[in-house]
Amino acid sequence: MNKIIVSIIVPTLNEEKYILGCLNSLNNQTISRKKYEIIVSDSSSNDNTVKVAKRLADKVVVCKRQSAGFGRNFGVKKSKGKYLGFVDADSVVSNNWVEGLIESLNKGVASTGPIEELEKESLKIKLFFDLWDLQTRASILFGKPLIPGANFGITKKLFDKLGGFPDGNIICEDIMLSRELPKHGKVIFSEKMIVKTSSRRKDLTLSKHVLSRVKFFITNKAMSWDDYRKDYSKNKELAKKKQ
Numbered sequence: 001m002n003k004i005i006v007s008i009i010v011p012t013l014n015e016e017k018y019i020l021g022c023l024n025s026l027n028n029q030t031i032s033r034k035k036y037e038i039i040v041s042d043s044s045s046n047d048n049t050v051k052v053a054k055r056l057a058d059k060v061v062v063c064k065r066q067s068a069g070f071g072r073n074f075g076v077k078k079s080k081g082k083y084l085g086f087v088d089a090d091s092v093v094s095n096n097w098v099e100g101l102i103e104s105l106n107k108g109v110a111s112t113g114p115i116e117e118l119e120k121e122s123l124k125i126k127l128f129f130d131l132w133d134l135q136t137r138a139s140i141l142f143g144k145p146l147i148p149g150a151n152f153g154i155t156k157k158l159f160d161k162l163g164g165f166p167d168g169n170i171i172c173e174d175i176m177l178s179r180e181l182p183k184h185g186k187v188i189f190s191e192k193m194i195v196k197t198s199s200r201r202k203d204l205t206l207s208k209h210v211l212s213r214v215k216f217f218i219t220n221k222a223m224s225w226d227d228y229r230k231d232y233s234k235n236k237e238l239a240k241k242k243q
Contacts, residue, residue, distance in 0.1 A: 006036040006098055007079030007156075008087060010057070011071030015089035016048040018198060023056035025092040030099045036085075041075030043067075049089075068149060069165035069173035076156075076164060084159055088150035091197040092118065100192025101153040109185030110145070110178075111153035112136060113193025125199050137189055139178075145187045149174035151195040158184055 008026055012019060019040070026038050040053040043066040053060045063074045072086055083105045087093055094100075097113070104111030115136060117129040132148070139146040149165075152174060162180050165173040181187050 004035060004037050004080045005102060006031075006083045006085055007076070007081035008036060008038050008085040008098070009072050009075035009079070010038065010040045010053075010087055010089055011043065011068050011075065012040055012045060012049050012053065012089045013043045013066060013071070014045045014047045014049060016045075016052055018090040019049055019052050020056070021092050022087060022089050023053065025095070026087065026097075027056060028095050030096045031102065036098050037080060039075045039078055040089075041071045043071050065167075067167055067173070068171070070167035072149070073164040073167050076159065079156065082156050084154050084156050086149055086152040086154075087195065088197060090118070091150050091195050093151075093196075094192065094194035096192045097194065100190035104188040104190045104193070105153055105155055107186065108188040109155050109158045110147065110181045111188045111190055111193060112140070112145075112147040112151045113190045113195065115148060115151060116194065116196045118196040118198045121199060128199070140187050140189050143182050145178045145181055146175055147178040147181075147187070150197045151193060153193065154181075 010019070010022060010026075015022075023038065023040075027033065029036070037058040038056070039059045039061065040050075040057040042050050042053065042060065042062045044062060044064055050060055050062060059078055061075060061078055063071060065071075065074075068088075076084060083101060085098065085101050100113060101111055115129060115133045117125050119125070136146060136148065154177075158181075161184070162177060164177075166176045167173070
C-alpha cells in the first residue's frame with residue numbers, strides 16, 4: 001500500500017497565468033505520484049487561479065487572509081505527509097525535485113536547492129539569480145540558512161514545533177523561519193531540488209527585492225505585503241466585498 005510521504009504546498013494569489021506550469025512540473029516527477037500530494041492554498045484570488053488548480057492539484061483550499069506565510073500554514077493544515085515542500089506558483093521544479101526533498105529530509109530537518117531564472121530576459125536578471133543561489137548555498141555552508149519560500153523543504157514535525165511561517169502582513173517570512181532551523185538539526189542543499197522562478201512582476205524591481213532583504217537584516221523589520229505588491233490591497237478590498 002502506497003502512503004503519502006510528501007505534501008507540497010503552493011500558495012496562490014491571482015496566479016492563473018503561472019499556476020499551470022507550476023502544477024504540471026509537480027505532477028511530472030520521478031517519484032510515484034501516489035507518494036506525494038499537491039495542495040494549492042489560495043488567498044481568495046479574483047481570477048481563474050482556483051479553477052485551473054482544481055484540474056491538477058489533489059486539494060485546493062481557499063482562505064480569506066492574504067500573506068504567503070498564512071497561505072502556506074493554511075495549506076499545511078490539510079496535509080498528510082511527514083515531509084513538507086513549499087513552491088511558489090510562478091515557479092517550475094525539476095522532475096527529481098520531490099526525490100531530492102525526500103532524500104534530504106531522510107538525513108536532515110530542512111532542505112533547499114538551486115534557484116534559477118525562469119525567463120531568460122537579460123544578463124541583469126541572470127546575475128541576480130546567480131547571486132541569490134550563491135547566497136543560499138553559502139548561508140547553509142556557514143550554518144546561517146536563508147532558504148527561499150519558493151524552494152523550501154522541512155519535516156512536518158519540526159514545522160509544527162516552530163509554529164510554521166510567520167503569518168502576518170509581512171514579507172521575509174521564509175528568512176524568519178530559516179534562521180530557526182540550525183538549532184534543531186541539519187539543513188541540506190540538494191542539487192536535485194532545482195527551482196526556476198519568475199522575475200515577472202514589473203512593479204517589483206530587483207532593487208526593491210534586494211533592499212527589502214537588506215532592511216530586514218539591519219533593522220529586523222520586514223516590509224509589508226501592501227508595500228511589496230501593488231495588487232495586495234486591491235485584492236483585499238475585493239475579497240471583503242464578496243463576504
